[in-house]
Each structure stands twice: as structure tokens, then as C-alpha cells.
Amino acid sequence: MPEGHVIHRLAAELDHAFAGRRVSVSSPQGRFAEASSLLDGTVFRTAEAFGKHLVLDFSPLTVPEEFVSAASERHEGSPTPPTVPEEFVSAASERHEGSPATSGPFVHIHLGLIGKLRWVKPGAVEGASTLRLRLETKEHAAELRGPQACALVGPEEVAGLVATLGPDPLRADADPDRAWRRVHRSDRTMASLLMDQRVAAGVGNIYRAEVLYRQRIHPDTPGSSLSRRAWNRIWADLVELMPQGVMHGRIDTVRPEDSPEATGRDPRVDRHGGEVYVYRRAGQPCLVCGREVSMRLFEARNLYWCARCQRRR
DNA sequence: AGCTCATGGCGAG
């Protein structure tokens, strides 16, 4: 489920629902119980995304009381999180421009492959045995299950985490030159580099496959043989595609001229939603050239590409 | 009911 767009969307939703409010925090499963009880009833300051990582800032001791009460009015009659206003979502990168807060404590959440953070109806708890973390007010409740990480951390650990990550195309403070320097001096393949969170944070298996397809780059192309121009185009494409993913809550990468409407083909109908060129389309005809889409296992993940549109060079 | 796979990432070898 989670590439960077999902995490950034969640951060915006959590902000919208909880920022400036007292939140009840619990861990019905018990595996985060000690930390939860420490935060229970304190004020949620903000949620911020770094690549695929989510950082919740409670800073209970630093929030002025007047801010708390003002927040209650500010949020009066607010819609439920899944329908956060688009302006609010798109403004997220500006809200968090620069470095993260330096106070804390923070909750560091990393969903990994199977972790899920979902909005539920406030009230009765179901499936407590797998419920790692629950955040709740009268209006909203969010549940975290199966995360790879859920830990109470300080500002040093947040800074350390951020330092290990490459630039995030979804953040206004991202520096694509930093990624380019890594790409340029690496003999590893672009397929490998794009999945490496130290190179570019937030890109996952779908965006990897789709951005390489859109830029007609063979996945086995070594980073060292990529031109600066080609990298600029990859980055620009991610900066265009990923915010759309945040906005729409799904990954669409097909250009208008290749869309079902333009070509008369059937729209994609599977549980993963979005219109894509190659991801999970192995054996099906390429939307542009008609050749069967290729797939192979690469570094323990499925890699998809079109052998005709993405020529080796 | 059971099996497989998933938009990740880690540590051991």
C-alpha cells in the first residue's frame, strides 16, 4: 500500500483532524502501550512525512494553552479526514518547509510493506489484538496495524532518520542535485537506485516502473551512464506525478493521449485502481507499442518494463 | 479453511 504519496496524504489528514487538539492515544494490542499512555490526552501538534516515514509531533509541554482552545473552534464542523480540502493537502509541503521541530517527543511510524494506517469510526474498538496504535477524538479515529516501526523518539533520532534519506520529490525543500550526485557516481542500475531511499525518498515499486517507462529508460541502465538531462527529466516527472498521487489517493501515470478515453481501450479495472503503463501488466500489450510487457524478479521485488519502448543504450 | 501475494526493509550469512 504505501509509497510516499500515501504517507504524505496521511500526514495531511492527521494534521487536519488532530493538529492542536487533545487526542486520546492507546495501544489495545499492548506493543506500544507504555509510550501511548505517556502521550494519552496530550496535544497533537503536527504530522509530517519524510519519504515513506511518518513523524507525529506531540510536544505536550510546548503547546500554549490558548493554542489548544483556539484549535477547538478552528476545527468546529470540520469534515472527516478522508475528505480533507484539496488546498489543505496541496499546502502541506509549504507548512513543513525547512527542518522538523526540535522539541518532541515524536512518534516515528514506518508502515513497511503491510502496515496500514486507516480512519475508522470513533467509538468501539475492533480487532484489538493487532491494533498497535489508536488516535482518537470525539470526531475522528485513526488506527495503525502491522507497522514495520512505531516508536517514541527524540529530535536527534528524527534528524538521524531524515539524514539517511535522499531528497523527497513531495517536499518543497528537496534538492535533486543530491540525488543526482549519488546516481551519477554509481554503477548500480536505475531500477536499483530508484528503490533506494537514500537516493530518493518516497519512490516505491510503482513509481519506479512508471517513471522509467515514461522516460523510456531501460531499468538496467547504470546510474553512471545516465545523462544529467535524463535525470532532470526523471526528477521533474516524479515532482509532477507524486503530488497527483497525494491528491487523488491513487497512482495514475498514463498520459492523456494514451488514456482509455483517447484510445478507446477498456479502462483498467483491478483493486489497485490507477491507470499505469507497465506496473502489474506483465504479458499484457504495451499501451503504446503493443509489445508484451516484461517482468522479472529483481532484488526480491517484481520489476516491470517494456522491452521495446525502453531500449538499452 | 488454507494459501499466496503485496505500493518494504532489516539483519544474518
Place this chain on the structure above:
DNA sequence: TCGCCCTGAGCTG
């Protein structure tokens, strides 16, 4: 490179 962590949806039967 492999095994392993963790959950649940989507199949098969």
C-alpha cells in the same frame, strides 16, 4: 541473497 518481520485481501477449494 535469503529469511524474516507483520497483516489482510484475494484467490482456491
